[in-house]
Amino acid sequence: MYRYIVKRILLMIPTLFGAAALVFFLMRLIPGDICVIRLGSGGTSFTEQALAACHAEIGFDKPLWLQFVNFVWGFCRLDLGTSMWSGKPVAYEIAARFPVSLEIAILATIIAVIIAIPLGTISALKQNSSTDLVVRTFAIAGIAAPSFWLGIISLLVVLDLTQIFLGKPWMPPIDYVPLWQDPLRSLSIVILPAVTIGYRYSAVAMRMTRSAMLEVLREDYIRTARAKGLINRIIVNRHALKNAMLPVVTVIGIEFAFLVGGLVVTEQVFNLNGVGRLLVQAVQNQDYTLTQAIVMLIVTISVLSNLVVDVLYAWLDPRIRFA
């Protein structure tokens, strides 16, 4: 098992290096200049001296290869550098946004798992019944409806319903407080986005659970269990579900990694100051160092969650670790 994990960790290195090279050079292909955006975003005039001073300040005068080496070397030492836009350490910028993204990602994952696994299982057990039809419709709607649209609609529904029933429109607070400071307020802020994201997330996992369960339920060992006279609950919970969880765990892992940095639009809709919104700002401002750091953070989380999934695979199915 240790060798398996070490092999997986070593495979992360070329993946991360490839991602670093890709994000570094792709960012520089985007036309534009952070200093021009900063100095003249409102349409105001500025001098060439001011522009040169700005360029010198953020280190644009260094050769490209040196910038790349500095970036990779910094990343190896966990030094993400300084934001070109704010002048603050990138680690500080990300740390300020990470709790909200993480909280939503965890909450959305919990909501998704709570919805997806029971409904997916029921749907498989009652294949082609009216219950199955309802569950599948629910799942397809979740995949079809973009979460930002769901977010906007859910906010409007809350506002309109409270106006109708309470006589005064209400919406959750919009200035985030961390869970450890004020749990109730924190949850009231993140619950709507977590539900809207969790719904889409659950729809994907639900369909995966259903198809995996259908496949497992047709396996010989399930038939054997039934022939042995085991009760259905034990067959489903102990034998079928555990084996059907392999692809579901994969989906959950991939989605979780996406949620930490990929809630770009949902964070905007709910005014959540998360990593996704920071990434959009960084790209818009052409803040290379910040964009690179966030992308590398997302890549690292993806790679690590894949590692966790692989380890879980090996735990769920011993054949994998010996392969």
Place this chain on the structure above:
Amino acid sequence: MGLRLFTLEMAVIAALAAMPAAAQEEGAKYGGTLTYMIPADAPPSFDGHREGTFALIHTAAPFYSVLVRVNPYNPGSTTDIVCDLCTAMPQPTDDGKTWTFKIREGVKFHNGDPLIAADIAASLNAIAFPAKDVLSPRSDNFMMVKDIAAPDSTTVVIHLKFATSAFWPALANPFNWIYEKKILDKDPHWYEKNIMGSGPFKFAGYEVGQSIKGVRNPDYYHKGLPYLDGFVGINAPKQAVQLDAIRADRAAVEFRGYPPTAIGQLKQQLDGQITVQQSDWNCGSAVWFNHKKKPFDDVRVRRALTLAIDRWGSAPGLSRIANVHTVGSIVFPGSPLAPSKAQLQTLAGFWPDIEKSRAEARRLLKEAGAEGLSFELLNRDIDQPYKYNGTWLVDQWSKIGAHVTQHVVPTGPWFAAFRSGDFAVGLGGNCQSIVNPPIDLQTWLPRSVSMANYGYYDDQKEIDLYEKMLHEPDLAKQRADMWDFVKWLTDDQAHIAFLLWWNRLVPLRSYVNGWKISPSHYLNQDLSTIWLSPPHCGKCADEPPPKPAG
């Protein structure tokens, strides 16, 4: 003394005399916390001397003082400038080239240190004459300033190279925050990451990219101000979030402004619970013709394209859906330097008879061999007012047979195309803070002078006309010079096609009082005059709270 006082300064002094001695507004209540939306992400830094974004003003202006400012009780005026840290508006000497300011005594920075004239001189010097490694994008605004000195602790003397009406608005720029000299001397970059001023509110907390908090400064030098116990500014770049927050009373106001459709929706949803203030905005849209690209090097083509635009006829309809409103020249409509309507109607594109104007446009295109002209309009991927203006222009130009398509790109590539000259016709604009036409229209100066000129032309006559206007101390003569400049730029040469002035519409929950709209979302943002009606003011006292012991 042989010096002709500028009409501008006379207006200033008259306004100062008219101001009530006590700052307190009748019926105003003390207490409460104002929550407002900042419609932007976090500003790059906290340093007002180096940044240009309104996001910083809306975040940190309440913490700082300035030497002079636009009158907070009359911010709609383009000439009413009053003292903040000085005791009285000075009289000039030396033919308008020397200004001596007496500074208030007893003013304290929030760290308890006294604020003296040396702090003011050091701050203004840092803006006007920045050190080599210090960024000061507005140093050009002080091109008329020779030196700034503090001969004693209560006196600041500013010597000018030449007398000009552009000096006062430059001095009253809302970014000219007064920093402590001791700190600036030690580290000129300290204020980029820290807040410490002498304004009506003290810094109380900041969540990066999310919110800023301030609490009442009990030692504020304007007696009786501020009214609020504190404020919370919440960053929310998305308009839908801002509007929802105002609707649900999570925020009481957003100070930048909204398009008319959004205002209409809010009014409908919050019937009687909201007030809206309106003003012309010191931002104007314009079309850049790249003179390096044919046929836009031909003045006949440029004139034809500006003649085709029906500004008078379109403004009423366009203003219902977009944040544009007033027909005007490149000079802000409320300014004493702005041309009259009669003058305006003689400029290409401003003729009252649009059919006659378009007939002339067609004739010019034919004469230039550019009939059926086809080109791409570079535009910015921002709805208000860029895309609205772009769509409008495509329609207007089609009326003279031009086939135009819009090329809409994000801000970065939009700037990049302008700066590289890789466009033929582009939609841009000019957005300024305090109304200061001689300085504001530097954007339109030829490329050899203004790097922000994307027409890529040089024109010595335009520069000469500008210099003449800038150096003219007599306002009436300066207005005539300004007209010559405007006519040359937008009519004779049609270097640019100026469109419409923007419209500022600010919604406030009806319990928010004491704030007045100005022509710029940069002005009047120190929040000191704002007060809340009961019950939002908490204890709602009639008197300011007593100073805390110690």
